[in-house]
Amino acid sequence: MNHTALEDPLSLLASDFDWKREAQRNITTLKQLKEYIDITPEEEEDLQEVIYLHPMNIPRYYMELIDKTDPNDPIRKLAVPSVEELVVAGHMGETTGDPYGDDQHDKGNGILHKYAYSALVIATEYCAMYCRHCFRKRMVGLENEQTVENFQEAAKYIAKHPEITNVIISGGDPMMLPTKLLGRMLECLKDIEHVNYVRIGSRAPVTNPARFFDDSLIALLEDFNRHKALFVPTHFNHVREITPLSSEAVARIRGAGITVNNQAVLLKGVNDSAEAIENLMNGLLRIGVNPYYLYQCMPVARVRDHFQLPLKLAVDLVDEARSRLDGYAKRFKFIIAHDIGKIEIIGRMGNKLVLKQLHVRQENPEEASRLFLRELNETGGWLDDLPEVND
Ligand code: SF4
Numbered sequence: 001m002n003h004t005a006l007e008d009p010l011s012l013l014a015s016d017f018d019w020k021r022e023a024q025r026n027i028t029t030l031k032q033l034k035e036y037i038d039i040t041p042e043e044e045e046d047l048q049e050v051i052y053l054h055p056m057n058i059p060r061y062y063m064e065l066i067d068k069t070d071p072n073d074p075i076r077k078l079a080v081p082s083v084e085e086l087v088v089a090g091h092m093g094e095t096t097g098d099p100y101g102d103d104q105h106d107k108g109n110g111i112l113h114k115y116a117y118s119a120l121v122i123a124t125e126y127c128a129m130y131c132r133h134c135f136r137k138r139m140v141g142l143e144n145e146q147t148v149e150n151f152q153e154a155a156k157y158i159a160k161h162p163e164i165t166n167v168i169i170s171g172g173d174p175m176m177l178p179t180k181l182l183g184r185m186l187e188c189l190k191d192i193e194h195v196n197y198v199r200i201g202s203r204a205p206v207t208n209p210a211r212f213f214d215d216s217l218i219a220l221l222e223d224f225n226r227h228k229a230l231f232v233p234t235h236f237n238h239v240r241e242i243t244p245l246s247s248e249a250v251a252r253i254r255g256a257g258i259t260v261n262n263q264a265v266l267l268k269g270v271n272d273s274a275e276a277i278e279n280l281m282n283g284l285l286r287i288g289v290n291p292y293y294l295y296q297c298m299p300v301a302r303v304r305d306h307f308q309l310p311l312k313l314a315v316d317l318v319d320e321a322r323s324r325l326d327g328y329a330k331r332f333k334f335i336i337a338h339d340i341g342k343i344e345i346i347g348r349m350g351n352k353l354v355l356k357q358l359h360v361r362q363e364n365p366e367e368a369s370r371l372f373l374r375e376l377n378e379t380g381g382w383l384d385d386l387p388e389v390n391d
Pocket of ligand 1: 126127128129130131133134135136137140171172173203235
């Protein structure tokens with residue numbers, strides 16, 4: 001990708017730009033990475049181990065967003081492997097490969113059924129970029145058994161469960177599948193009466209926005225949206241990811257009548273200031289994306305130690321940002337996506353963290369909407385680190 005395309009997305013329309021060919025040009029080896037970033041021989045050995053465990057995949061477009069002169073550049077931290085990934089669990093505490101309990105709710109053939117009303121289908125393990133903070137790091141870019149093999153069978157599972165009101169096609173990044181294959185998947189869901197709406201989770205608007213310059217993809221999304229409401233949850237983490245190209249990608253999705261919601265993650269060294277959160281939320285609204293969730297970074301192995309913030313600091317940053325944000329910009333929920341379900345962080349009263357259970361596992365319906373408190377401390381970054389408060 002050249003600089004003209006970065007600055008003027010519409011120049012892509014006039015060219016024979018091919019998003020698949022661009023994806024094939026992604027930076028996947030240290031030799032390619034060294035064309036952009038200086039790496040010492042010692043680092044190289046460690047990084048080789050890191051990318052063996054968690055592959056590297058950086059679009060050249062995204063690489064252009066990185067300030068190569070700044071080793072602490074926030075965009076670099078999201079994309080470029082770091083030797084810190086060799087720390088499985090460090091000063092922030094224990095970690096796991098599966099913090100959201102995916103494995104316990106795996107119904108086979110790519111279906112995760114955690115909440116009664118939502119079914120999630122893992123459509124692919126491939127993403128336009130392999131983000132270094134990913135909570136599905138255990139599987140993205142790697143062979144695994146949780147990816148759907150037969151979407152028709154997955155749709156049969158959904159059809160047999162009338163309690164399922166919505167389906168999330170996720171991964172990996174489903175938008176990186178061939179348009180025809182994605183179309184066949186959507187076709188299977190069109191006539192399931194009890195499914196009110198479908199979400200296709202994708203970070204491609206951020207990492208390979210040219211994907212949405214493919215008119216056949218936009219036509220497919222538009223057509224499906226006429227049959228059943230379609231939403232695209234996306235994942236911008238920093239205001240510098242909002243470029244003319246990513247804005248144009250969002251405009252094209254919205255032009256098909258589809259609502260785009262953002263799910264960011266609060267990450268040390270990336271967006272860990274009130275100003276960064278504020279700029280992100282305001283930037284999203286400027287391009288018509290709804291701030292929806294801001295996740296506390298999960299205790300993921302090889303991620304937690306260098307990305308997670310203590311909750312006491314995190315809640316203060318979020319509240320400070322919120323104090324300056326307008327109504328739409330502060331609509332996002334600050335979330336702990338815990339094994340026991342999704343929990344909203346409401347705020348803090350003195351040293352007590354105020355929480356609300358938003359979604360519960362099917363086995364614990366009595367916990368729905370409960371309010372509860374936890375005692376904050378200076379270091380705890382996850383629910384389990386904070387003592388319970390009994391009233
Ligand atoms: S695009 Fe999403 S699923 Fe893929 S690596 Fe990034 S965070 Fe993980």
